[in-house]
Amino acid sequence: MVAAATQSYLSLLALEPPGWGGVMLVGFIQSLKLAFGGYGLGLLIGIGGACGKLYGGPVLRDLMEVYTTLIRAIPELVLMLLLYYAGTDALSQLLALAGYGSVDINALTAGIFVIGVVQGAYATEVFRGAIKAVPIGQIEAARAYGMSSFQVLRRVTLPAMLPHALPGLANLWMVATKDTALLAVIGFSELTLVTRQAAGSTKAYMLFFLAAGAIYLAWTLVSSLVIRLIEKRARRGLTRTA
Incomplete structure (x- = not known):
């Protein structure tokens, strides 16, 4: 019973309707367009x-x-x-x-x-x-x-x-x-707005805002990795100070 309820709860994040995962993905892409531009x-x-x-x-x-x-x-x-x-x-x-x-x-x-x-x-x-x-x-x-x-x-x-x-x-x-x-x-309609719409429609506020936070965190970690690689390349040949 608990497993079925959990599965039904998580199905709200499915990419296909009635899940909101696809809508959140589109919102995240819009956020990236804004950020890069x-x-x-x-x-x-x-x-x-x-x-x-x-x-x-x-x-x-x-x-x-x-x-x-x-x-x-x-x-x-x-x-x-x-x-x-x-x-x-x-x-x-x-x-x-x-x-x-x-x-x-x-x-x-x-x-x-x-x-x-x-x-x-x-x-x-x-x-x-x-x-x-x-x-x-x-x-x-x-x-x-x-x-x-x-x-x-x-x-x-x-x-x-x-x-x-x-x-x-x-x-x-x-x-x-x-x-x-x-x-x-x-x-x-970026990630935060569509997350709020999804949470308001389903009343699963904790699920959707945790999912949005996880998406932002994952993107931050990827960005940090790329930034470290760029810094390493830009500083090649420079002497390190003690």
Whole structure:
């Protein structure tokens, strides 16, 4: 009797209906799309922001300082609500003014934009600190060889700063993965929202939230393994300090 009840309880996680496992898998894939897209956008913003802070003019440096200060000062949930509703509406209006007519921005694109903007502020500081850790002699040597500023950045500064930036970037990846859950409040069907829907429909709250936690944990462990491999490769040839 107990075994049958347990089997019936666990059947709620089946991939086929009436199980909710397939729905949770789709939600997890949506979460990964958000995480990868937002993280990638954040890296691009971070590199641009760090270069702007270090090498830009006074106006650009001040703008980057305001951006990073505001993003890091305001709670992420408030930022996401603000950027999702106000930011996407402003972008749609700008596109309409540019002659593209009314543009409907889908939830996935908006979610990637929101996470990317938040990640970009933190990535800016990570890259800025890593670039400043590059020995100035390497940059001066590259300039002495006649490299342009872009060549110095691409061939010397970015490769040399990568080992210094990786710990911070790894932490940002973990944050991006967890930040996808915050988009449940705006109705995006990622893992947290579909888990809540499944639990509400079946009243098996413990089962579904434990399952969602296990999925997040498994993904974190896989991410940690990949990050360690990347760090090992990026630090090859470097001498270890005692």
